[in-house]
Amino acid sequence: MWRTIFNLILVLLVGAAAAFVAAPWFAFRALKADARDGDVQGLAELVDYNAVRGTLKSQLGPTPNATTAPAPTIWTDPIGAMKRALEPLTPPPPAVERYVSAQGLHDLTRGYEPGKAPAEPPQPEGLSDQVLTAAQEPWPSLRYWGPNRSRFVVRGPDKPERETVFTFQRRGWFEWKLVQIRLPDDDEAQP
Structure with missing residues (x-):
């Protein structure tokens, strides 16, 4: 009886470890489906x-109204820091919004601009047809996996050298969030 309990605990531990390791991949697949x-x-x-x-703002280049000077701090320019804190937040540029929209994220996860x-x-x-279709679509490759961060690379179907890198960060035991998208070099030049 003790051997059965030990085997059951061992199977549960191996299953939990496998789920912990595979959680970023499931987060990527959920991102693509959503x-x-x-x-x-x-x-x-x-x-x-x-x-x-x-991260997208820094890759897509400065906005026309962006200043190159660093933001004032409370220690160097207290009045300027207060003015900056009270200013209304400016919306992100439209070039960034097309990348974080649902359609933009779907295109990026498929390897397109x-x-x-x-x-x-x-x-x-049918279920068997859905499984076959899912197995034939391009899969992301894992560039890095760590206990708190993982990176996936999606290559363009028409240009394999065009790589988009998705970085996920762990926020809970099995919860991962997308925190960075590294665009291919050809996307960065276009605002």
């Missing part, structure tokens, strides 16, 4: 929009 279906609530649970917008992806074929009816 973006495909336009599930805004699901995307809100999977994407840290502030962090992703910040936002707005330039071909229409996705309709989902097949």
Whole structure:
């Protein structure tokens, strides 16, 4: 009887470890499915929009109104820091918003630039056909896995050298959020 209990505990531990290791991959697949279906609530649970917008802003170049001087601090310019704190927040540039929209995220997870992806074929009816279709679509490759961060690379179907890197960060035992998108070099030049 003790051997059976030990084996059961061992199987549960191995299962929990496998789920912990595979959780980022499931988060990527959920991101792709939620973006495909336009599930805004699901995307809100999977994407840290502030962090992703910040990384995209730096890659897409400065906005026309951006200043190159560093923001004033309370120690160097207290009045300037207070003015900056009281100013209304400016919305992100439209170039960034097309990347973080549901359609833009779906295009990026398929390896295309936002707005330039071909229409996705309709989902097949039967379960076996759905499994075959899912197995034939391009899979992301794992570039890095760590206990708190993981990176996936999606290559463009038409240009394999075009790599988009998705970085996920662990926020709970099995909860991962998208915190960074590294665009290919050809996307960075276009605002």
